[in-house]
Every structure is written in C-alpha cells, then in structure tokens.
Amino acid sequence: MFSAISKLVTRISAKVLNVEDYSRDNCLSSLLEYKPIFIHSVDLTDFLMKLRVKHLINDIIITDLDGVIVASTSKDLKEGFKSAAMYNYINSELNKLSIILIESDGWHIIFKNQENIYFMKANDSLSRIEVTTIIDEIDGFLKCIV
Amino acid sequence: MGEVIAVVSGKGGVGKTTLTGNLGIALSELGFSVILIDADLAMANLSLLMGLKTPPITIHDVLLGSSAVEDAIYDGPKGVKVIPAGLSLSVYTRVDSERLVTVAKSLKNKYDFVLIDSPAGIEKNVLAAMSASSQILLITEPTAPSVADAFKAKIVAQRLNQRVMGVVINKVSNAKGEISEKEIMKMLELPSFGKVPYSEEIRESFLLKKIKPTLIHNPNSSSANSFRHIARKVSGKEIEIALEEEKNKKPLFAGLVMALKKMFSKNKKKE
Numbered sequence: 001m002f003s004a005i006s007k008l009v010t011r012i013s014a015k016v017l018n019v020e021d022y023s024r025d026n027c028l029s030s031l032l033e034y035k036p037i038f039i040h041s042v043d044l045t046d047f048l049m050k051l052r053v054k055h056l057i058n059d060i061i062i063t064d065l066d067g068v069i070v071a072s073t074s075k076d077l078k079e080g081f082k083s084a085a086m087y088n089y090i091n092s093e094l095n096k097l098s099i100i101l102i103e104s105d106g107w108h109i110i111f112k113n114q115e116n117i118y119f120m121k122a123n124d125s126l127s128r129i130e131v132t133t134i135i136d137e138i139d140g141f142l143k144c145i146v
Numbered sequence: 147m148g149e150v151i152a153v154v155s156g157k158g159g160v161g162k163t164t165l166t167g168n169l170g171i172a173l174s175e176l177g178f179s180v181i182l183i184d185a186d187l188a189m190a191n192l193s194l195l196m197g198l199k200t201p202p203i204t205i206h207d208v209l210l211g212s213s214a215v216e217d218a219i220y221d222g223p224k225g226v227k228v229i230p231a232g233l234s235l236s237v238y239t240r241v242d243s244e245r246l247v248t249v250a251k252s253l254k255n256k257y258d259f260v261l262i263d264s265p266a267g268i269e270k271n272v273l274a275a276m277s278a279s280s281q282i283l284l285i286t287e288p289t290a291p292s293v294a295d296a297f298k299a300k301i302v303a304q305r306l307n308q309r310v311m312g313v314v315i316n317k318v319s320n321a322k323g324e325i326s327e328k329e330i331m332k333m334l335e336l337p338s339f340g341k342v343p344y345s346e347e348i349r350e351s352f353l354l355k356k357i358k359p360t361l362i363h364n365p366n367s368s369s370a371n372s373f374r375h376i377a378r379k380v381s382g383k384e385i386e387i388a389l390e391e392e393k394n395k396k397p398l399f400a401g402l403v404m405a406l407k408k409m410f411s412k413n414k415k416k417e
Contacts, residue, residue, distance in 0.1 A: 031294055032333055036304045055305060128244050129273045133306050 039137075044071040047141050055134050057126070058106075061119040062138065070116060083119060087111045101128065110135060116142075150250045150260040151311070151380070152185075152279035154303070155286060156295025158266030161316040162186075164348060164360070165285050166263040167195045168370070170226045171361040172377030178258035181219065181227040183249065185275040186265040187241055190231030194357050196222040204232035208249055209241045215249055223362050227257070243274035250278035259381075268302045276308050283339065283380070284313040288324040293333055300334060312339040314376055319344040340376040345369045 037054040041047040048060045052073055059074035067084030069077055083102075090100055090111070100111040108126050110118040118135055120126060153166045163186070170180045184192035184205060193201060198220050207213035208229070215229070222228040229249075246262075253260045264275035276282060282303050286296040296313065303310050313334055315327055318341045331338050351363040361370045377383075 028290055028294055028297070028333065031297055034297075034301060036301070127270045127273055129247075129270075129277045129306065133277070137307070 041141075042145065044141070044145065045073065048073045048138070051134065051137060055130065057120050057122040057134075059119075059121040060134070060138075063117050063119075064115070065117065067117075074121065076121075080117075080119070083109045083117055087117050099132075101131065148179075148254050148257045148259055149281060150254055150262065150279045152262040152264050152275045152282050154264045154272065154276065154282050154284055154299050155266060155292070156268065156284075156297075156299035157286070157292045158189075160266075160285050160287050160292055161342070162266070162285055163192050163195055163263050165283075165314060165316065165342070165373070165376075166261050167192060167222075167359040168361050168373040169377055169380065170222070170259070170261050171224045171359055172374045173259050173261075173381060174224045174226045175361075175374070176377055176381055176383055178381060179227075179256075180225075180259045180261065181229065181253055181257045182222065183229045183246070183253075183260065183262045184231035185243070185246055185262045185271065185278075187231050187243055187271055188235070188265060190233060192228065192263045193230030193233075195352075195359055196226070196228045196230075197356060197358065198222070198228060198230050200233075201230045205229050205246075205249070206232040206234070206241050209243060209245045211245070215252055223359065243271045246274045246278040254280075268298060272299070273302070273306065276303050277306055279308065281309050281311040283311055284334065284336065285316055286313060286330065286334075287317045288315055288326070288330065290325065293325055293330055297334055300336070310336060311380075312337040314339050315341045317344040318342065339379045340372055342372040342376075343368050 037050065039047060039050045039054065041050060048062075048071055052058070052060055059072075059076070061072040061074055061077070061080055062070040063080040063084055064070055065084060065087065067081040069080050072080075086102070086109070087100070090097075094100075102109040103125065106121050106123065108120045108122065108131060110120070110131055118138065120131065120134065153162045153169075155162050166182055170182045173180045182192060182196070184190050186192070187206065187209075201218075201220055203213045203218045205218055208215050208218050218229045220228050220230065250260055250262065262275045262279055265271045284296045284299060286292045300310050313330060313336045315330055315338060318324070318327075325333075327338050327341055345367065347364045347367045348360050348369055351358050351360050354363070360367060361373055364370055
C-alpha cells in the first residue's frame with residue numbers, strides 16, 4: 001500500500017517538475033538471461049543436438065563416404081544417400097579439394113576430411129567460417145570418444 | 147608470436163576505428179611492433195584516421211588474391227604499420243573476407259600486435275574478423291543499445307569459440323542514466339580494459355583537414371592518456387609496472403634505516 005502511494009507521488013512529482021526518467025526497467029534482462037552453451041556429452045547424437053542449439057541450426061547429419069549414417073538429429077535420412085553419391089562423383093572429378101561445400105534447399109553439405117560427410121540444415125545461409133567451426137567441434141568430439 | 151586482436155562492438159559509431167588507431171599508436175609508444183588491418187571492408191575509414199592518402203593497394207586487393215600482403219602495408223604515425231581497406235564499393239562486392247584468417251596468420255609472426263578494425267554488426271565480415279583473431283576486445287558506449295549489441299557480439303564470438311579478453315567503455319561523460327563501468331562488467335561478464343571519456347578533442351581531430359588520431363593531435367589529453375592506459379593493460383605492461391613497484395617497495399622499518407644511514411653518511415662527509 002505504502003509503496004504504491006510512494007510510486008504514485010514520485011510519478012506525479014516527476015511530471016510536475018518535468019524530470020526525465022533515467023531508471024532502466026531491466027530493458028536488457030531478456031538478453032542478459034542468455035548463458036553461453038558449453039557442451040558436455042559422451043553421446044554423439046546428444047552432442048549434435050546441443051551443437052544445433054549452440055549454432056542456431058536446424059539439423060546436423062553425419063554419414064560416412066558410403067552414405068551410412070554415423071549420427072543424425074534429423075529423420076530426413078535420404079539426404080545422406082544422395083549426398084554420398086554426389087561426393088563420390090565430385091571426388092572422382094576433383095580429388096584434390098580439401099573442402100567441398102554445396103548449398104541446396106536449405107542444406108549445407110560439407111565434404112571435408114575424407115572420412116565423413118557433414119550435412120547441416122539452416123534457415124539462412126551459413127558462412128564458411130561457421131561451417132568450419134561446427135565441423136571442428138564435431139571432429140574434436142569424435143577424436144575424444146574414439 | 148604476436149597477438150591478433152579484433153576490435154568489435156556490434157553497434158556502429160561506437161569508436162572501433164578510433165580505438166584501433168589510438169591503441170596501435172599507444173602500443174607502439176610502449177615499444178611494440180604493431181600493424182593495423184582495416185577489416186571494415188564496406189565502410190572503411192582507418193586509412194583516413196591514420197593519414198594515408200588513397201593507398202593504391204589495399205586489403206581488398208589482398209583478399210581478392212591480386213596482391214601480396216606485403217604490398218598493402220603502409221607507414222602510419224609513430225612507426226605503426228597499416229593495411230588500409232579500399233574505398234571502392236565495386237571492389238567490396240567481390241571480396242572474400244574469409245581470407246582474412248590467412249592474412250592475419252601471415253602477419254602474426256612478424257608483429258607483436260596485429261589489430262583488426264572490424265565492421266559493425268554480426269554479419270559475415272565480422273565473423274571473418276573474429277575468426278582471424280586470437281582475442282577479441284569489445285568496445286561499447288555506456289548506453290543500453292550499445293551494451294546490448296556488445297553482448298550479442300560476445301555471444302557470436304563464443305559460438306566461434308573465440309576468446310573475448312575484455313571491454314573498453316567509450317564516450318563516458320558520467321551523465322545521468324549512463325550505465326556504470328561496474329554494471330557493464332557485470333552485464334557482459336568481462337573485465338574492463340578502461341574508460342575513454344567523451345571528449346570534444348576526439349571529435350575535433352576528425353574535423354581537421356588532415357584527420358589525426360588523438361594521440362598525435364592531442365597527446366596530453368585525458369582521452370590520449372586513457373588509450374595509453376588501455377595499451378598497458380592489453381600488453382600486460384600494467385602488470386609488469388605493478389610488479390616492479392611492488393618489488394621496489396621496501397618495508398617501512400628498512401626504509402627508515404636506509405634513510406638514516408644516508409643522512410649520517412652525508413653528515414660524515416661534511417665533517
């Protein structure tokens with residue numbers, strides 16, 4: 001009751017005296033609630049799920065060069081087979097490339113270390129820097145669990 | 147091996163270029179070899195601040211692969227080297243900013259400090275500047291929109307697994323409603339590398355026929371001293387000075403004995 005009256009008096013006096021309000025009503029609170037994501041996991045699929053959230057992407061699929069799924073956060077697995085075939089074709093034509101990046105229908109298909117093929121689905125175009133960072137994190141995780 | 151530091155803000159007009167230029171000069175004054183890269187590829191103006199007249203070869207040429215990095219290095223004030231960006235918008239559209247990583251790597255072994263003046267925002271060019279650096283120095287004004295954007299830039303840096311070393315607060319005027327240094331440190335969860343007061347001197351230095359960095363135009367001003375303070379903190383010199391002072395500090399009693407000894411030895415000589 002007392003605080004309500006006090007607030008009302010403050011508001012009226014501020015209006016009368018033409019005093020600007022400099023208080024910040026936690027305008028940054030929603031932003032500051034964000035906490036950085038540190039991924040602690042021993043399971044590859046769980047790791048990919050968390051990585052997806054960290055990098056704001058929809059899905060990640062990893063297959064081997066034959067198109068066999070290594071891990072996936074998506075049910076859309078046919079992409080794996082299609083892309084493995086595409087990789088094998090590109091690799092037969094241009095086998096000296098260290099990284100191949102294809103953007104198609106929201107999917108970013110990345111062929112990198114001659115062992116795995118990575119697929120990432122994102123609503124917006126991912127830069128090569130983001131893609132490389134994500135792959136490096138996956139590779140780091142795979143090295144740890146092997 | 148040198149340090150590659152990207153100066154990032156999120157919001158535009160906060161003072162990234164001013165900080166990069168003056169920090170470079172202040173680090174050079176401390177005896178470090180410094181090179182500045184203008185990575186603000188669309189809105190480049192580091193070259194104007196550092197007094198370079200329409201440089202023929204720029205970072206755009208290097209990123210396009212048509213020139214070597216060494217050919218784009220120019221002499222700035224106080225021994226600072228500068229790689230400027232081109233002012234042509236047509237060149238900007240063709241440039242591959244992600245090559246900045248290779249450029250920074252090649253300079254890392256030759257200079258103590260490589261400072262990257264990054265663009266505003268959190269777009270591709272900013273990501274390139276961030277990933278080319280080993281550490282990121284945030285700069286913000288003490289206002290809510292600026293701190294919010296600095297926070298977003300910090301999140302992006304963390305996503306790229308880059309280390310954010312701290313924050314510099316620019317244009318501090320201690321006006322009512324300004325967010326304090328302590329609050330900013332708490333919000334961003336980062337150490338402060340210093341405050342630069344809002345000053346007409348900095349604005350004035352941009353109005354000159356030949357624009358000059360504050361450390362050249364007004365070397366004894368409070369803002370110039372702030373940049374020197376930030377440079378000492380960035381380089382670790384501040385810790386060295388503090389340690390040296392601590393080392394030279396004598397216990398009270400020992401100091402008193404020394405003073406008495408000196409006094410007596412002088413009297414003896416007189417006798």
